[in-house]
Amino acid sequence: xxxxTVRIGGLTxxxxxxxxxxxxxxxxxxxxxxxxxxxxxxxxxxxxxxxGNPLPRVAEVVGGMLNAIGIPSKGVPYFLQHTLPLYRSxxxxxxxxxxxxxxxxxxxxxxxxxxxxxxxxxANISCPNIEEDGKAFAMRAGSAAAVVRQLRAATTLxxxxxxxxxxxxxxxxxxxxxAAGADAVVVANTLLxxxxxxxxxxxxxxxxxxxxxxxxxKPIVLRQVYQCARVVSIPxxxxxxxxxxxxxxxxxxxxxxxxxxxxxxxxxxxxxxxVITGLDRFCDARDIKRVSELTGALKREEADEVDLAWLAxxxx
Amino acid sequence: xxTFRAKTVAERSEILANTLVNGEYRHMVVRCTSLSAxxxxxxxxxxxxxxxxxxxxxxRRPMSLYGADPATNTVEFLYKIAGAGTRGLTTLxxxxxxxxxGPLGRGFTLAPNLRHIVAVGRGAGLATLGPLxxxxxxxxxxxxxxxxxxxPDLMVSDELFRSRGATVLTVTDFEGTSGPAHVERxxxxxxxxxxxxxxxxxxxxxxxxxxxxxxxxxxxxGQVAMxxxxxxxxxxxxxxxxxxxxxDEIAHKRVCWDGPVFDMxxxxx
Numbered sequence: 001x002x003x004x005t006v007r008i009g010g011l012t013x014x015x016x017x018x019x020x021x022x023x024x025x026x027x028x029x030x031x032x033x034x035x036x037x038x039x040x041x042x043x044x045x046x047x048x049x050x051x052g053n054p055l056p057r058v059a060e061v062v063g064g065m066l067n068a069i070g071i072p073s074k075g076v077p078y079f080l081q082h083t084l085p086l087y088r089s090x091x092x093x094x095x096x097x098x099x100x101x102x103x104x105x106x107x108x109x110x111x112x113x114x115x116x117x118x119x120x121x122x123a124n125i126s127c128p129n130i131e132e133d134g135k136a137f138a139m140r141a142g143s144a145a146a147v148v149r150q151l152r153a154a155t156t157l158x159x160x161x162x163x164x165x166x167x168x169x170x171x172x173x174x175x176x177x178x179a180a181g182a183d184a185v186v187v188a189n190t191l192l193x194x195x196x197x198x199x200x201x202x203x204x205x206x207x208x209x210x211x212x213x214x215x216x217x218k219p220i221v222l223r224q225v226y227q228c229a230r231v232v233s234i235p236x237x238x239x240x241x242x243x244x245x246x247x248x249x250x251x252x253x254x255x256x257x258x259x260x261x262x263x264x265x266x267x268x269x270x271x272x273x274x275v276i277t278g279l280d281r282f283c284d285a286r287d288i289k290r291v292s293e294l295t296g297a298l299k300r301e302e303a304d305e306v307d308l309a310w311l312a313x314x315x316x
Numbered sequence: 317x318x319t320f321r322a323k324t325v326a327e328r329s330e331i332l333a334n335t336l337v338n339g340e341y342r343h344m345v346v347r348c349t350s351l352s353a354x355x356x357x358x359x360x361x362x363x364x365x366x367x368x369x370x371x372x373x374x375x376r377r378p379m380s381l382y383g384a385d386p387a388t389n390t391v392e393f394l395y396k397i398a399g400a401g402t403r404g405l406t407t408l409x410x411x412x413x414x415x416x417x418g419p420l421g422r423g424f425t426l427a428p429n430l431r432h433i434v435a436v437g438r439g440a441g442l443a444t445l446g447p448l449x450x451x452x453x454x455x456x457x458x459x460x461x462x463x464x465x466x467x468p469d470l471m472v473s474d475e476l477f478r479s480r481g482a483t484v485l486t487v488t489d490f491e492g493t494s495g496p497a498h499v500e501r502x503x504x505x506x507x508x509x510x511x512x513x514x515x516x517x518x519x520x521x522x523x524x525x526x527x528x529x530x531x532x533x534x535x536x537x538g539q540v541a542m543x544x545x546x547x548x549x550x551x552x553x554x555x556x557x558x559x560x561x562x563x564d565e566i567a568h569k570r571v572c573w574d575g576p577v578f579d580m581x582x583x584x585x
Contacts, residue, residue, distance in 0.1 A: 022553070023548070023552055023553065024552055025550070025551050025552040026551075027548075027550035027551035027552055027573055028550055028552060030322065030550065031322060031323075031324045031325065031550060032320075032322070033320035035320070043552075043554075051568060052554060052557065052568065055545075055555075055557070056545055057553075057554070057555040057557075058545065058555040060373065060374045060375055061374075062372075062374075063374070065374055065375060065547065067553070067555065069553065069554050069555060072554050072557070072568065214374065265548070265552070266375060266376075266547045266549075266553060267364070267375060267376060268326065269324075269326055269417065269550065270326060
């Protein structure tokens with residue numbers, strides 16, 4: 001048995017595996033035991049009532065999918081009266097994902113949802129689908145820091161900030177968030193992408209563009225997690241194309257303290273539980289006592305022996 | 317100790333049959349757990365379809381239930397090749413396995429006061445309505461089925477309805493009998509004969525509109541099974557929303573989680 005606990009800025013999780021915001025709702029509890037998860041992360045809520053984007057909202061691509069759901073939200077009162085009580089049926093810490101059109105709006109919403117039963121706030125400053133052309137606060141260090149400063153002043157809860165992979169400045173944005181008071185950064189959201197139907201000449205998403213997720217995204221975000229973990233001292237939570245324990249282990253070796261699993265759950269509802277079980281076995285097999293020892297354990301020194309790794313496909 | 321009890325399960329199921337029943341539809345029977353075999357009419361499964369030559373489906377494919385038998389631990393599906401997913405399903409033979417996730421969604425309900433219902437279906441809706449025949453028979457409720465297809469040779473579910481004691485009226489484009497005006501006359505006759513306490517429908521917007529109008533005129537209830545592109549099947553992704561009349565306003569509901577069976581009067585065709 002591996003010690004599976006991880007610490008993320010004052011919060012101890014029973015294991016490092018949790019859902020990615022947007023890909024999880026209480027319905028998953030019909031299929032899997034949610035009490036096994038490290039944390040629960042809500043879909044992003046907003047104060048504004050939002051219908052979401054026109055259909056189609058999802059399109060399959062090679063190795064993953066595009067989505068442009070558009071954060072449908074029934075507002076804060078609905079969340080407090082209906083959604084929050086639902087999650088009291090489960091024991092893992094509840095992380096509430098929030099979004100707003102302004103820094104002030106983020107702060108006000110963070111204050112409103114800072115209440116008993118909420119363990120942390122994840123600020124989604126990186127949704128590519130709700131602003132024109134994917135513009136989001138997380139695209140630049142300055143705008144990200146401005147939001148995080150206001151959020152920090154508005155809540156005493158642990159503050160996680162979800163970054164975008166759609167900028168060349170991800171490590172700079174992560175540093176800016178840390179300096180502005182973030183307790184952790186989630187790296188990353190989906191990658192802005194598109195797909196065209198050659199029968200109709202129409203975009204395959206009603207919103208034209210949408211976010212790429214799934215296995216196709218993994219190598220890119222893995223690199224960004226590595227880059228961020230090297231320059232910040234707060235925990236990095238890896239999120240991008242994780243479907244197996246091997247994927248999660250790679251993310252942790254690159255520097256992630258914990259991981260979020262999203263799109264894989266759409267294909268296999270039990271994906272997160274498989275990742276937890278698999279990480280435990282991965283550590284056991286290598287005599288690693290604590291899963292947290294994986295974080296940043298990437299070896300960069302030159303090997304003394306001839307590297308034959310390229311002969312075999314990577315395995316767990 | 318965990319007290320978790322699954323209401324839906326992802327399981328690898330053995331194919332017992334996967335045969336062509338006419339020029340378009342295939343009938344697939346799989347062995348499953350009692351949880352899956354307890355699926356109710358109107359519920360659906362998400363199938364992890366094997367990759368056909370030239371394209372691997374990434375997401376699961378939703379498929380409505382055609383039959384479920386807890387006595388033999390089997391579920392049945394009726395499907396037409398529509399894309400990479402269903403093309404992949406055709407490659408499966410007896411003894412192969414397919415991974416199914418279900419039962420999912422809210423199915424049809426049969427109120428105890430019903431004496432005779434009318435089922436109206438077309439296309440994939442013919443498969444979806446199929447399990448109602450057995451459920452109604454078991455509840456002592458008479459069924460009249462109006463089944464619509466392009467051609468007589470592409471009709472499905474008619475034998476199933478007849479075997480469960482239903483009166484079957486088939487209409488087809490080929491015979492010029494499937495238009496809304498003719499179907500409305502058939503439905504008005506059934507209402508006049510006191511054989512329509514409620515409508516159950518799936519697969520045609522045109523026929524849904526006819527039934528909504530008649531339901532309004534005669535004060536009859538109805539249920540409709542809706543279709544939509546899906547990703548997760550568990551109400552998480554919000555990709556399968558449709559518009560519904562809820563109270564005085566139009567609201568989105570998730571077909572996979574809030575449905576796929578809805579109050580017929582709420583549905584926007």
